[in-house]
Amino acid sequence: MNASTASDLCSLPQAWPLPTAPRPITILGAGSIVADAHLPAYRALGFAVEAIVDPDLERAKALADRWGIARASSTLDPELWHDGTIFDVAVPPQALDSVLAALPRGAAALVQKPLGLDLAHATRLRSLVRERRLRAAMNFQLRFAPSMIALAHLVRSGALGALTDLEARVTCAMPWHQWPFLRSLERIEFTLHSIHYLDLLRSLAGEPRRVWARAVPHPEAGGLPATRSSAILDVGDQVRCTLSMNHHHVHGPRHEASELRVEGTRGAAVVKMGVNLDYPAGQPDALEVAVDGQPWRTVPLVGSWFPTAFRGPMCNLQRFIAGEDAALVSPIEDAWRSMQLVEALYASSDHGGIPLPADPDPLP
Numbered sequence: 001m002n003a004s005t006a007s008d009l010c011s012l013p014q015a016w017p018l019p020t021a022p023r024p025i026t027i028l029g030a031g032s033i034v035a036d037a038h039l040p041a042y043r044a045l046g047f048a049v050e051a052i053v054d055p056d057l058e059r060a061k062a063l064a065d066r067w068g069i070a071r072a073s074s075t076l077d078p079e080l081w082h083d084g085t086i087f088d089v090a091v092p093p094q095a096l097d098s099v100l101a102a103l104p105r106g107a108a109a110l111v112q113k114p115l116g117l118d119l120a121h122a123t124r125l126r127s128l129v130r131e132r133r134l135r136a137a138m139n140f141q142l143r144f145a146p147s148m149i150a151l152a153h154l155v156r157s158g159a160l161g162a163l164t165d166l167e168a169r170v171t172c173a174m175p176w177h178q179w180p181f182l183r184s185l186e187r188i189e190f191t192l193h194s195i196h197y198l199d200l201l202r203s204l205a206g207e208p209r210r211v212w213a214r215a216v217p218h219p220e221a222g223g224l225p226a227t228r229s230s231a232i233l234d235v236g237d238q239v240r241c242t243l244s245m246n247h248h249h250v251h252g253p254r255h256e257a258s259e260l261r262v263e264g265t266r267g268a269a270v271v272k273m274g275v276n277l278d279y280p281a282g283q284p285d286a287l288e289v290a291v292d293g294q295p296w297r298t299v300p301l302v303g304s305w306f307p308t309a310f311r312g313p314m315c316n317l318q319r320f321i322a323g324e325d326a327a328l329v330s331p332i333e334d335a336w337r338s339m340q341l342v343e344a345l346y347a348s349s350d351h352g353g354i355p356l357p358a359d360p361d362p363l364p
Contacts, residue, residue: 009289009299013153014146016311019318022047023108026080028099029090030054030063032178033112036280037141038090039067041310051080076102086110086318090139092181093117093191100128100136108321109136110313113199114191115335119343122336129332137317137328138335142196143203144312145305147271147287151262154269155204159291161266166205166241168197171257172276174247176224189215189226190342194245197260198345199330199338201233204262205241207337208233212352213345218248231345253277267291275306282306 025042027034030052042049051071054060064072073080076099081087087109091099093116103109115138116122129136142148154160174193182188190198190213202208211233215226227248233241249256258276262269268290274283285304290296302308312329319325328334 009297012150012299014149014302016144016149016315017319017324018045018315019322019324021322023084023086023318023321024048024050025086025088025314026051026053026076027088027090028053028076029088029112030056030060031090032280034088034090035063035066037307037310038088039063040307042314043067044307045311045315047314050085053080081107086314086321088314093121094181094184096125097128100125100132100134103132103134106133106135108317109134110139110317111136111332111335112139113335113338114195114342115332115339117185117187117191118346119339122339126332126336134332135317135321136332137313137320138330138332138338139310139313140196140199140330140335140338141309141313142200142273142305143309143329144316145273145285145309146301146303147273147285147299147305148200148309149312150287150299150301151260151269151271152204154267154289155262155264159267160262160264160269163205163236163239163262163264165239165261165263166201166235167261168194168201168243168245169257169259169261170194170197170244170273170276171246171249171255172279173250173256174227174276175279176221176227176247178280182224186225187346188224189229189245189247190231190345193247194229194231194243195338195342197243197245198231198233198341199335200260201235201241201243202338202341205233205235205239208235208241208341208344210234211341211344211348213348214353215346215349220250221248226349229345229349231348233341274304280306 052060052064057074060072090112213231215229228246231243258273260271272286277283287299
């Protein structure tokens with residue numbers, strides 16, 4: 001592909017193919033992510049949602065009524081599923097053990113990230129998925145955003161040349177109060193938010209060999225653990241790969257940022273991830289590309305991360321179950337590798353770095 005022409009950029013792929021015969025969906029969880037992203041994405045595709053299950057029955061009923069879904073329940077009763085059901089598991093990570101154990105053996109499930117609270121938990125969950133033979137994918141939907149599907153095509157086709165630089169930078173005011181369950185967690189920064197970018201960078205640049213990181217809380221974050229971080233991923237001797245995350249920038253939108261930059265020997269691309277800028281309404285995503293010395297061009301996008309990207313993981317899972325896709329893009333085994341990366345970053349943050357000794361001969 002010659003990405004230097006406007007026509008080539010307009011023809012970049014941006015969406016995952018639809019399944020030929022979509023299967024009905026039962027959603028486990030009735031939180032804000034389901035209302036803001038899952039349900040709008042499935043309705044746009046015409047996918048049928050048969051039921052919503054949540055321990056808070058009133059919340060499940062309210063969401064079901066709002067979206068015209070026939071059934072709501074506080075438990076996953078056998079009458080709520082059949083052989084063709086696809087389970088959309090959108091629960092906090094601490095609830096995954098009991099929810100996955102309650103799924104029918106061999107069920108197809110799309111599981112909201114992250115895969116547990118830490119690597120040990122992720123390993124237990126992976127064993128549970130293996131033991132119950134679940135056909136499960138992790139909902140790392142950022143890989144499926146229109147901008148990121150197009151970017152991945154540019155990278156893998158060689159249009160940008162050999163990768164030399166990848167940088168994710170987010171400076172925004174994240175409304176952490178929307179997720180009350182975070183108050184009970186010891187980790188949220190790498191595990192629950194920046195894992196999106198870590199997983200995406202893995203998919204573009206390959207597995208890191210080493211990492212360096214520091215994550216810190218904010219003194220006015222109401223006791224939340226770290227919501228800001230810096231990280232370096234070693235993905236090769238010729239590549240610089242960094243993340244700079246400040247999810248507690250409360251000084252207005254003027255200098256907010258939410259972008260991914262990818263540079264190569266032939267060209268570069270910059271993606272604006274608009275959802276972080278006034279979450280969850282967000283701003284539109286944007287993708288700009290410059291190749292072979294040509295001027296920067298803007299790629300027309302067919303949607304944004306929220307909610308458009310939530311279409312892709314469900315399409316991939318449904319097509320995989322039907323034999324239309326050869327593989328899952330984010331199987332549980334691959335999600336475990338992202339949790340391994342998260343664990344390494346926390347270990348670096350907690351124990352890494354070289355201390356500077358005090359000056360042995362200071363001025364009096």
